[in-house]
Amino acid sequence: MKNFDQTTDQNLQEILHAAPFGFFKLDLDGNALFVSKSWEDITGLEVGVSLGKGWHSVLVPEDIPVIATAIRAATTGQKQTVAFGFRIHHPQSGIRFCRMDVRLIQNEQDRSQCLIGYVQDVTDDHLTHIKLKEAESRQREMNTYLTSLIASLEDIVLEIDTERRFINVWAKDETLFFLPKEKFIGKTIAEVFPHMESLFSAPITAAIRTGEPQEFEYKHIDPTIDKWFKAKVTMVSKTNQPTEQQRLALTIQDITSRIKQEQALKQTKALLERTNQILESSQKLSNTGGWEFDVLTGEMFWTNQTKLIFEIGENDTINYQDILTLCDPGYDYIFDQHIRRSLEKKEPHDFIFRIRDKKWLRSIGFPVVENNCVVKLRGATMDITEQMKTTQALLEAKNKAEEAAQAKTDFLSVMSHEIRTPLNGIIGISNLLKMNRFQDHQAYVDNLIFSADHLLQLINDILDLTKIDSDHVELVQNEVNLFELLQRITNQFNSLAESKNIDLITFVDPGIPEKIIADAVRINQILNNLISNALKYTDAGKVTVALQALSCDAHKVTIRFTIKDTGIGIPEEYHEVIFDSFKQVQQPASRKHTGTGLGLAITKKLIELHNSHISMESTMGKGTTFRFDIAFDLPQSNMAIDQPSISYSVDTYANKLGDLRVLLVEDNPINAMVAQKQLAYFGIVPDCAYDGLEALSLLKNNAYHIAFIDLHMPGMDGQALSEFVHKHYPDTHIVISTADIMGDVRVRLSEIHAYDILNKPVVLEKLLVFLLKVAEQRSIISMESALDEQP
Numbered sequence: 001m002k003n004f005d006q007t008t009d010q011n012l013q014e015i016l017h018a019a020p021f022g023f024f025k026l027d028l029d030g031n032a033l034f035v036s037k038s039w040e041d042i043t044g045l046e047v048g049v050s051l052g053k054g055w056h057s058v059l060v061p062e063d064i065p066v067i068a069t070a071i072r073a074a075t076t077g078q079k080q081t082v083a084f085g086f087r088i089h090h091p092q093s094g095i096r097f098c099r100m101d102v103r104l105i106q107n108e109q110d111r112s113q114c115l116i117g118y119v120q121d122v123t124d125d126h127l128t129h130i131k132l133k134e135a136e137s138r139q140r141e142m143n144t145y146l147t148s149l150i151a152s153l154e155d156i157v158l159e160i161d162t163e164r165r166f167i168n169v170w171a172k173d174e175t176l177f178f179l180p181k182e183k184f185i186g187k188t189i190a191e192v193f194p195h196m197e198s199l200f201s202a203p204i205t206a207a208i209r210t211g212e213p214q215e216f217e218y219k220h221i222d223p224t225i226d227k228w229f230k231a232k233v234t235m236v237s238k239t240n241q242p243t244e245q246q247r248l249a250l251t252i253q254d255i256t257s258r259i260k261q262e263q264a265l266k267q268t269k270a271l272l273e274r275t276n277q278i279l280e281s282s283q284k285l286s287n288t289g290g291w292e293f294d295v296l297t298g299e300m301f302w303t304n305q306t307k308l309i310f311e312i313g314e315n316d317t318i319n320y321q322d323i324l325t326l327c328d329p330g331y332d333y334i335f336d337q338h339i340r341r342s343l344e345k346k347e348p349h350d351f352i353f354r355i356r357d358k359k360w361l362r363s364i365g366f367p368v369v370e371n372n373c374v375v376k377l378r379g380a381t382m383d384i385t386e387q388m389k390t391t392q393a394l395l396e397a398k399n400k401a402e403e404a405a406q407a408k409t410d411f412l413s414v415m416s417h418e419i420r421t422p423l424n425g426i427i428g429i430s431n432l433l434k435m436n437r438f439q440d441h442q443a444y445v446d447n448l449i450f451s452a453d454h455l456l457q458l459i460n461d462i463l464d465l466t467k468i469d470s471d472h473v474e475l476v477q478n479e480v481n482l483f484e485l486l487q488r489i490t491n492q493f494n495s496l497a498e499s500k501n502i503d504l505i506t507f508v509d510p511g512i513p514e515k516i517i518a519d520a521v522r523i524n525q526i527l528n529n530l531i532s533n534a535l536k537y538t539d540a541g542k543v544t545v546a547l548q549a550l551s552c553d554a555h556k557v558t559i560r561f562t563i564k565d566t567g568i569g570i571p572e573e574y575h576e577v578i579f580d581s582f583k584q585v586q587q588p589a590s591r592k593h594t595g596t597g598l599g600l601a602i603t604k605k606l607i608e609l610h611n612s613h614i615s616m617e618s619t620m621g622k623g624t625t626f627r628f629d630i631a632f633d634l635p636q637s638n639m640a641i642d643q644p645s646i647s648y649s650v651d652t653y654a655n656k657l658g659d660l661r662v663l664l665v666e667d668n669p670i671n672a673m674v675a676q677k678q679l680a681y682f683g684i685v686p687d688c689a690y691d692g693l694e695a696l697s698l699l700k701n702n703a704y705h706i707a708f709i710d711l712h713m714p715g716m717d718g719q720a721l722s723e724f725v726h727k728h729y730p731d732t733h734i735v736i737s738t739a740d741i742m743g744d745v746r747v748r749l750s751e752i753h754a755y756d757i758l759n760k761p762v763v764l765e766k767l768l769v770f771l772l773k774v775a776e777q778r779s780i781i782s783m784e785s786a787l788d789e790q791p
Ligand code: ADP
Pocket: 529, 533, 534, 537, 565, 567, 568, 569, 570, 578, 583, 584, 585, 586, 590, 594, 595, 596, 597, 598, 599, 600, 601, 624
């Protein structure tokens, strides 16, 4: 304090020392004359050291000129107070910013001048100011950056407040705005776009409520404009700010091209799906599957249908080698060859192969060529098993039809030859008889009857065969006494066997029940054929007919029939064909025997009708054995026994039936003449009508016991006439005579009620059966009395 001006009041000094700023007094050269205590606090420089030029030691040297200039300005007194800033180097706090206010004062007494002023540490203010400046500069920078960023965006960015009012807008291209900027800034969404208020309202509310960004997409409000937008609402100020200060950013992005791409993708997908579905259906329908073979990687792509065709699982994979393994032997080679050829020659392939022992497949494939190399094979495989089966069946049917046609031709040529032979005899002998140039009348008649019988047998056999072939024969099953049946059959052959000095031996297993259910007519036919052949082709030794029970229970018996002879035998080359129609062994030993060559064919078929088959063993010169097994049902209750018809001696009734009144309706004069003569044998003189109308007029005036009506007549045929007679003359017994013995004729005739059928050519024995039946019914003759008269 001792260096303080003596005139300065003690109190004032105290105040200056206590002031929050440094007080000083300088001479006009800048030497400190006084510094207050606070100066020491501000600068860290002691008062004593500061005096004179001492205070310069804390100044930052670059600022000394600034201070010198300011002191000069204050000294000139142009300004009342000069304020300036400078920096000091505080020994503890480092660089500090100070502000100095200085002014020139004059001592009134000695007119001396000095500078007084005060210094403040303004470091905090200065730093705040600098930070503010920096912040402002950063803000400017940010704004520039934001503006350029927005300018680079395709989007429109809108700032809105919580009232949904547009505050600001940024966009790269302002022409993108729906309206000129001035027309919507400051207005609410509802005011500018009343239609879209509802669209924006919910997401904005949600963004305000949750603080989370909200997104949504929409189409241009003008339905004619095909543009799509994506809007995003984001809170840009904190939710704890007052509501009126909160802001939201509404970003609108044009997503038309993305939506268009999505739509196009969707359409492509739908198209692909549709194509796939159609392809799948056509694959299923045509049983065809597609495939692709990558030659480079060996990868195999198969559609599901292909997997189905090859019978592998949907998720299974397969390689080329696997396919070859699936192929049936031989087809693996064919498959491989075709594929290799396609690859080497770059040619398509089309071939058929078989897999899994049963499936026929057709493969068609095309090579995909890139840079002159086959990179892939693409194609389809079709399951053609059914087609192959049909083709095979058609081929078989064609072959069969051709065979049948050939057989028919052969049959006709053989037939005409066979028929001509007896016919030749009949015509020849008849002519001889006519010429009356014969020595031995009886021998001619015998030959004539033989030829006629042979012709009849031939025709009957052919008809029989035709009936069996056309499924017109059904077994008529009845209770049959098998022993009696066999007895009657062998009885017929006894005299022949005796005459040839052959033993005809029958053996019946005692285990066979006496009565069985069978078709007596057909069993008779089978045994007749075989026994008659055995006798025919045996000149010495024996013929054995053996019936052996193979199995028997209460309901069924299976019988083995064996017909064995010691005859000429059948050559081996004939063993296969002997059962064919018209097959006769061409050898001298059998030439002398006559036959139709149909017997074995009929026999074989009749045995097949019994669900069995015939076998044959034969040794030339030693004999032949035929064998077959048939299962018969056994009678369970009292069934009607198929009564053997009593064979009457025709002679017994010669001229005995004259009381029968008979109507004969026959259009063929020769047949009519034969019938008249046959009836005359029994003493009957019939009334003859040559057609239906004539018959009706005769019926009108006469009563008849019996009417023989020919089936085939011109005008009113036999069937119509029979129906009429049945209706109007019920007392007349109708016998239809016909040469037609096919099954359907019988069915037709069964519709006419009272009838018998007399097959042509009529033999006296058969005729007699019908005459006796009626004679007995009408009590014209009693059976007993007639039989009594038998010799
Ligand atoms: P056919 O009317 O000629 O006897 P089949 O069809 O009954 O006709 O027999 C065909 C041929 O089989 C006969 O012509 C005959 O050559 C031969 N045959 C049939 N049975 C015998 C048999 N038991 N012994 C030798 N040959 C037989």
